[in-house]
Amino acid sequence: MTAVIKLLLQLGVQSLLAHRTKSLIVGGLLAFGTFLVVTSLAVLDSVTRATRASLVESIAGDVQIYSKDAKDSLALLGGIGFGTEDIGEIDSYGPVRDAVLKVDNVAGVVPMGIANAAVASPGDLDRTLNALREAVKGNDAANVMLLADRVRTIARVLQDQQQKQAAVAASENNGAGEVLARALSDELWAGMTTDPLATLDWLDTKLAPLGEQGNQFYLRLVGTDLDGFKQTFKRIKIVDGEYVPSGTRGVLVGQAFLDRRLKFAVAMHLDTIHNELVKGQTIAANKTLQDTLAKARRASPRLVYMLPPKDLPVVTASIAAELGKPPGELAPLLVDFLTMDDTNFERRYQMFYDVIAARVQLYPFQVGDTITLTSFTKSGYLRSINVKVWGIYVIEGLESSDIASALSITDLMTFRELYGRRTAALDAELVKMKAASGAKEVNREDAEAALFGGSDAVEVQAVAESAAEVVLDKVDRQESFTFDPKDANEGFALTTAVLLKDPDKARATQREISAAVAPLGLQAVNWQTATGIVGQLTMVVSGVLLGAIFILFLVTTVILNNSLVMATLERVAEIGTLRAIGAQKRFVNAMITFETATLGALAGVVGALTSVLFITWLSKVGIPAPADVLQVLFGGPRLYPTLTASNVVAGVVATLIVGVFATLYPARLAMRVQPVVAMQGKE
């Protein structure tokens, strides 16, 4: 038998050598196919691992559990469209946690809730007027002067804008022109010394409405058990401030999100240009960068009144020195300063941060500030709460991705309030309010009696309590800044994140978890599904790539089939001879199949080896992620793909299958060759 196999092998190899060009083309095609399969499988696996690391280990967990009754599917990082999704509720987290912790492969469980909240920050004019009022109240004459100057600067900017608007559209100005003219008149400011409060009132009522709207931005908040979260999700690192202490309310904001979305426009634009220049772009050659620079110039007038008045001379002098001009008005100097080219950008960028940015607040809030989160609750009314920003976080390896840090993290209590869930603190407040207003629990049956009917007690009580109105103001909101840490590990949540010990067993574990939480009316989904568009992108990318490979193999099969049919037809005489001298059909079949299999195996090995070398090289240099989404998929700015044995095996096996599949028809043809053709054969 071995002699026959040896013979078949020799027939195969010799025949391949005899048709070198054909073998090279077909073999090259198969090798290329193997290379593509192995490489793409390796990259896909690496992407999945990297994405898993960036999403799963930063916030999502391997498995997310939420209600079966959810109207929308869970999309932690946001799905298609806006608004808050209805993902159902988990009334009591405790039993879910207990059920999940019984599953073997579970490393950690954390409750989660998602809320979108708006945060308002006042506009520059409002801010300045407030400061001016404070200065007037405190009799701080020097500051009053400086701040009054700043109001006039803002008024000048507004007047400028208003005149430009009037030039393009003959819109009625509702008397804005007159107000601005008066705001810039010396007569008004003379009043600042004689009757500052009247002047302030006029500014507040007439000028302030003309100022820009305050800044409003949105935070997508994940409320969680912060203590448990810290232990489970280890890639979160605090870069500024501190982690929210146990049992305390607070919020953590992602750094990249702050830098890319909330930072002061001039700084943000300059950062963008700086990052592009680092990548090798030039301002001279890149129109987009020139536009970005123009945007920075347009946003620069705000700097004039964002800078503390006392620092204006220093800043003006520094910038004038850089430009080689005499100090004068800051605004035009700034425009000149921001007219940069490739030769001076880096120096001025550094100078911008050293001289200007160091003196202004670049973000709408700072670590330690208390911000007001406003959200529509589940039942549709607006709810605002003050929360302290404790720290700025980054996700290790994804420092520059704003998608990865798009979620702000807060405690479960804050989430519950934003969601409109009653908390102990709210209940206490309600009790006090009820007591203060004299409200009282009334059953439906007793309602009529309580409202109209005659028990004396009701009237007496109402009179007695009416005096207690003052108590309302004294409801102690401070107590709600802390809570019992145990509360965060029980009670209401929207979802539950589960991190696994061995992610390779994710599928099986997800099934186990599904079974464990099904009696509680909950479902378990994997992280790809749970993270929304971003997570599903990996599945889409895999699908597209595998589809492309499939098509490539289909084409290869057709080409291979064609060339094998041609080869078989050329060998009819040889096959006929073999049949005549006593070779069975199965020998002929084996001969043809063996030949392709040999070619497939050789090509497979060559393709796989090339792929191994390629991936090894890639694993050293990395594949850069040019776009932010890719950073999440790549688990950082570069993907360093690695190869597993199963990738190689899969590639070679796929090639062999294609080879053998393509041989089916030619082998059938060969088996049909009659021995009688040998008699007619011409060499």
Next chain:
Amino acid sequence: MSGHIVELRGVIKDYPLGKVSVRALHGIDLSFDRGEFASIAGPSGSGKTTLLNLIGCVDVPSEGTVLMNGRSTGELSDRELTELRLFNLGFIFQSFNLVPVLTVAQNVELPLLLQHKMTGSERHAQVVAMLERVGLGKYVNHRPTELSGGQRQRVAIARALVTKPKLVLADEPTANLDSVTGNSILQLMRELNQTEGTTFLFSTHDAAVMKLASRVIRVHDGRIVDDGHGARPSADTNADRAAAAHA
């Protein structure tokens, strides 16, 4: 059963040609015995190749029986026919039909390998002996393409005889060779016939072949017109040529 190696009884062979069928053989009765050195002669289209195909078990009759080893070939499956050829017949083709990618020795070894009867060393010994016998002992590791036409046909003879078949069929074995080489090939076969007792059956146009044959069967229009033992001179060859031109 009879002692004949192969026996044809009332053999008719029809070939489909479009919607009609063409009768290539009209009731042939023929038999061969051990040790014969026979020749089938006839012009092109006379049916001699058809006859050879039926005797060589690469085709089966439309009517009548071909008995090989006492078995009727018409009743055998493809697999059984193949086996029958492998163990009982040797083939020598007009165009040698060697496998170009195999060496001379491997070409000769091929039928032995297919038989699965011998060990590697037994096969090797047999192949070398056979190649010595046909005078190609020095060419064991050559490829067919490195050999002359006559040498190739010697390889083909060695391949046909290495299994010690009962009957060797040679389809115009000298047609692609010059007369000197053709003659030496015929001499070789004759020698093998006499020393080994191998039965040979040729189909041929060639008068030189017929001269050597101990029996010449003349076929014309699908019928045997003459079955004479002993060689005949070349007069008939002219008649054959005329018939061929006519056909």
